[in-house]
Amino acid sequence: MNRPSFFKLLAAAAALLGLSACPNPITGSVLAQMTDKSAPVITISSPQDNSQYTQTVTVQGSIAHVPGELREVGFLVAGTLGLLTQGEVPLASIGADGAFSFQFDTVTFNGPIVITLTAQDWNDNQASKTITLNYPGSSVSSFTATPSSKRVDLSWEPVDGATGYTVYYTANGTLPSESYGSTIDLGPMATTVPLTGLKNGALHIFLLRAHMDEPPDYWSGYVRTIPLSPLTLAPLVRGGYREISLEWAQIEATEEFEVLRATSENGPYENYTGVLSGFSFTDTNVSEDTWYYYKVKPSLEGSIVSTFNAAQTFQVPPQAERITSLTLPYAAQKVRIAGNYAYVAAGAQGLLVVDITDPAAPVYLRTIGTTNAKDLVIQGSYLYLADGAGGVRVLSLASPDFPVIQSTYTGAPAIADATALALDAMRNHLYVIDGSGNTNLLLLNADNLDNIDDYRTRYPASVLSLLDVEVDYVEAYPNYTFVYVTALNTSTSANELREFYYYNLGASQKLFEYRTFTDPDYNPNLLAVSDDYVYLLATRNADIEPPPEYCLFVVGKYPLNLTEVGQTADTSGYASDLRISGGKAYAADKIGMQVYGVSTPSAPVKSEFLDTPGTPGGIDTDGSYAFLASGLPLFQVVDLRLPGSMSVEGSYSSAGGLKGLAVRGDIVYAAGTAALQLIDIGDPTLPPDAGLGSYTITGAVDVALSGPYAFVAAGVNGLTVVDVSNSGSPAFVGSVAPISSYLERVAIKGDYLYAASGSGLQVYDVSNPAQPVGIGIYDSAGGGMQDVELRGERAYTTDGAYFQPNSLKVLDVSQPAIPASVGSGLGSGMIIGYLSLYGDWAFVSDQGPGLGLWAVNVNPASASYMSAYGPCDTRPGAPDSFGSAGVAAFGAQAYVLEPTAGLVLINVSNPAALSDASLVTSLALGADPQDLILNGRHALATDGASGLRIVK
Structure with a gap:
């Protein structure tokens, strides 16, 4: 089977010679072999x-x-x-x-x-x-091996006439034999053997032989089993954007596992993955605001299932994952949404229907044939369509996934080209731009949707080329409807905004021209109406080269003066569509999506630009997502839920304050100075009765969860394990004194807990939670280690103190009892403390005056491995003092707690450019900030004096 290595070398040499002799050596078959x-x-x-x-x-x-x-x-x-x-x-x-x-x-x-x-x-x-085949003679079929933590119990039924038994076994996954492995000789009465002191995660193979007076001896088949504690394979679970990632201990026995999943701690758990290979798994079939609970087991039949760990998704998108694209059969030109559906105007190809129930996974459903779909309005269960030469169509959305054309109005005289429309929902009036050169504004009666009627009210704009139309009404004037139109005045060659009003005169239905807005430097093109204002996308009337410059105007409307209220700076593009939602204006400009903050109309500001594929000419939004018609056969969804302003949604006071915390489901587990406290955050406003059970632990400073256990670091009092399966009555399980000094921060993976301590990184075997045992330590280089996080077989820890050497250390913990250094950086830190891992970066807080947050490249494949960037001062402009504490990073944002500034939001989209300019905003909180974690749409922050804050 195993050929000498020179055969492979000879084959390689022959291959090279063959290639050199051929004029065109890379053939299709050679390339196929290479790949x-x-x-x-x-x-x-x-x-x-x-x-x-x-x-x-x-x-x-x-x-x-x-x-x-x-x-x-x-x-x-x-x-x-x-x-x-x-x-x-x-x-x-x-x-x-x-x-x-x-x-x-x-x-x-x-x-x-x-x-x-x-x-x-x-x-x-x-x-x-x-495959395994059994001995054809009599076999000991009753032979079984039952695993538990560091133990296997062997048992069998007695064999009549046996003079004794021999157990052959190995602990390294190879087959035992008479000449290989360990043996245990037993008397004729033996039917059980307990084996203890075994290694969790190692594949043990057993074979039983029953010795007989007369041959043949009886044999069992090979029995394979893996000693495990419930914690050994308990997955380390992290919530991401639209996904949850799991990793678990790399055991010797196997690389094949099954992941079980449930939406409740108590199950039911189902085999979610089948057999998968490796020590990690990413679950993308997840919904927001749902906690998922996971267990892991080896694929070997009869293996122990781990205890559970859980996470939910984090709902703030990383920059690179904000856009979801869906291929359509035709080019998308305009889009409007209603409920779980998006309706896309595709010109001569008709109206496309897209299911957006899950905005992260839109689904094209069908195309409704029309003449030339250009603009659309949705009201209730009806869609109104400007259909070019096809006139105006009304489609029933009784079945929103399958619109049906209910009626068509082509006009008398006939509509030449319906290009835009607006609906007065209070009076069931439609305003339609029509005519060669867009010179007519029609007023249609839509009281009877089966028979739309023309009021014969047309505004003949002989000098105007009409562009866009919107309607509005003022509650104080119920007999009036105000109509706003942008148009090119052909006599002045400039665009204007015209304000009309409709007044009900009984039998006579008329439009009256009221006011006009113009600007000497800009041509209004697109408009949207919201509250007391008209929002205009206006292009500069003199531009040297394309793309043209345009800006957003905010103009007062009736009863305000029709004058400019605010204006943004220019941007480049071809203004095509505009929507207003939640204090923001969203524009499509054939280059991408432009977002403006308009919560203060007198001071609108550009807040974001996103370059998107194609030439997006249509946009709509529900406030959380923007939906783009790309100008290509492509429909796009943009997640808008980036952090901006922050506010405290709930506060929970705790005597003596709180420090380290963990969260699972609706419960926060917080370590205070004298106890582990459980707090119900099902209602994020944190009513006074949010407190659940607690367990007194003197010196409690941090907590980590695995399964039903909370592992609490308690300073000089060491490690305490608490059963939190009953949230109203946590119970003591076990404890151990520190290996040395005091414990500060803890992280757990599998059977091992890692504690940042005053003397270094301490490692504890917690496979038996009732009897945790210290097994190893990696010495601190100066002043103690402050924080620890785990990823794969690496531990990341901050090491140092004031006037002591500071560094971020990366340790190999594949052999937990003997951690080994594989890298260090951030020697420029002064008092580094908390850390947060995200992607290729570690974000480290620094309490040193004028410092705040550092970014360290922790990608071993990078030329900048362990290089530090920053800092970003978390309190710029204020007197320098000792500060930053808890940090949590995700996507393009890092959040840092600081005594004076509070919760600080920092832009880390380019960590290598981290500086004071990266600070985005802050929210005042308590004066003694401690720990910080991200949970769904919230940040959870503890304070050593006041307790817990939930920030939205």
């Missing part, structure tokens, strides 16, 4: 796994592969005597369909055997398949 990463797939159809073998065993099956790609197929057979036989399956004997067959004799075999078939293809991709 092939798919291993053959082996199926053994006969004999069946765990069946008994016969004197001659014939193995049959198939190997799925591309003809001509297989390089080698071989087998080996192992049993109680070790390696029994091996051989190759001739490639010539393998059929075109991959069918194979080979056989071997078993005359000299004893006990169970294992057959392993291996196939290797042309690109050295390998696959193997293993």
Whole structure:
């Protein structure tokens, strides 16, 4: 099977010679071989796994592969005597369909055997398949192995006539035999064996032999099991944007696991993934505002299922993940949303319907044929469509996923080109821009949607080329409707905003021109009406080269004067659509999406620009998402939920204050100076009765959760484990004194807890929560370690104190008892403390005067690995004093607690450019800030004097 290495070298040399001799060496087949990463797939159809073998065993099956790609197929057979036989399956004997067959004799075999078939293809991709066959003589079928933490209990039913038993076993996943592994000899009365002191996560294989007076002896089959505690594979779970990531301990026994999921701590749990390979999993099938609970088990049958851990998604999008795109059959030109559906005008191709129930995964449903869909308005269960030469159409949305054309109005005289429309929902009037050159504004009666009537009221704009129309009414004047139109005045070659009013004169329905707004430097094009204002996208009337400059005007409307209230700075683009929602204006400009803050109309400001694919000409929004018609066969959704202003939604006072915290479901677990407190945050306003149970722990400073346990760091009092399965009555489980000094911050993964302490990073074995044991320490270089986070087999810890060396250290904890340094940085820090990992970066708070937040590159593959950037002063302009505490980073934002500024929001979209200018805003909180975590749409912050704050 194993060819000498020189054969591979010879083959490689021959390949190189062949390439050099060919004028065009990179052929399709060579390229396919170079890029092939798919291993053959082996199926053994006969004999069946765990069946008994016969004197001659014939193995049959198939190997799925591309003809001509297989390089080698071989087998080996192992049993109680070790390696029994091996051989190759001739490639010539393998059929075109991959069918194979080979056989071997078993005359000299004893006990169970294992057959392993291996196939290797042309690109050295390998696959193997293993089956176990039992000894055909009498077998000890009752032999079982029951695992628990660091222990396996063996048991079997007695065998009549047995003179004794021998247990053969290994702890490294290889097969035991008479000559390999450990043995335990037992008397004839033995039926159980407890094995203790085993290693959790190691694959143990057992074999039982019953010695008989007369041959043959009786044998069991191989029994495989993995000792585990409920904590060993308990996943480390983190909520992300539209996803939840899991990682778990890398055990020796296997790389194949099953992840179980539930939406309640108590289940029911279901096998969510099937068998997956590796030690991590990302769950993208998640909904917002739902907590998901996960357990992990090895795929080996009978394995122990871990305890649970949980997370929910974080609802602030990373910059790179804000846009979701959906391919459409036709180019999207305009869009309006209603409920769970978006309706897209696609010109001559008609009206497209998109399901936006999940904005992160929009679904194209169908196209409704129309003449030339250009503009649309939705009111109630009806959609009104300006359909070019097709006139005005009314579509019923009784079935919103399948609009039906209910009526069509083509006009008398006929509508030449319906380009834009607006609806007066109070009077059921439609205002439609029509006519060659857009010179007519029509007033239509839509009282009877089956028979739209023309009031014969047309505003013949002989010198105006009409562009856009909106309507509004003022409650104080119920007989009036105000109509706003942008138009090009052909006599002045300038655009204007015209204000009309409709007045009900009984039988006579008329429009009266009222006022006009113009600006000497800008041409109003698009408009939207909201509250007391008309919002205009206006293009500069003199521009040297494209794209033109435009800005947003805010103009007062009736009963205010029709005059400018505010104006933004210019931006470049082709203004195409405008919507107002929640104190913001959203514009599509054929380049991307422009967002303006208009909560103060006299001072509108550009707040964001997002360059999007295509030439977006239509936009709508529900406040949380923007929906773009891209000008291409592409529909796009932009998540708008970026942090801006912050406010305290709830406060919970605690005598003596709170420090470290953790959250799961609707409960915050907070360590105070004298207790672990449980707080109900189901109502984020935190009413006075939000407090649940508590457990007294003198010196409690931090807490970490795994399954039903809270692990509390208590300074010089060490580590205390508390059962929090009953939130109203937490109960003591176990405790241990510090290895040395005092414990500060804690993190847990699997069977091991890591504690930042006054003497360094301390490691505890917590596989038995009732008896945690200190097993290792990595010394501090100066003043103690302040915080710790875990990722993979690395621990990240802040090390240092005032007037002591400071650094961010990265430690290899693959062997938890002996942590080893793999990198350090941030030697320029003064009093570094809390840290937060996000992506390739560690964000570290620094209490040093004038400092605040650092960013450190922790990507080992980067040329800037462990380089530090910043700092960003979290209290710029104020007198320098000692400050920053808890930090939490996600996406393009980092949040830092600071005694005077409070909760500080910092832009970290480019961590390498972190500076004082990165500070965005702040919110005053308590004067003794401690810990900070992000939860859904909230930040949870503790204060050493006042308690807990929930910030929205």
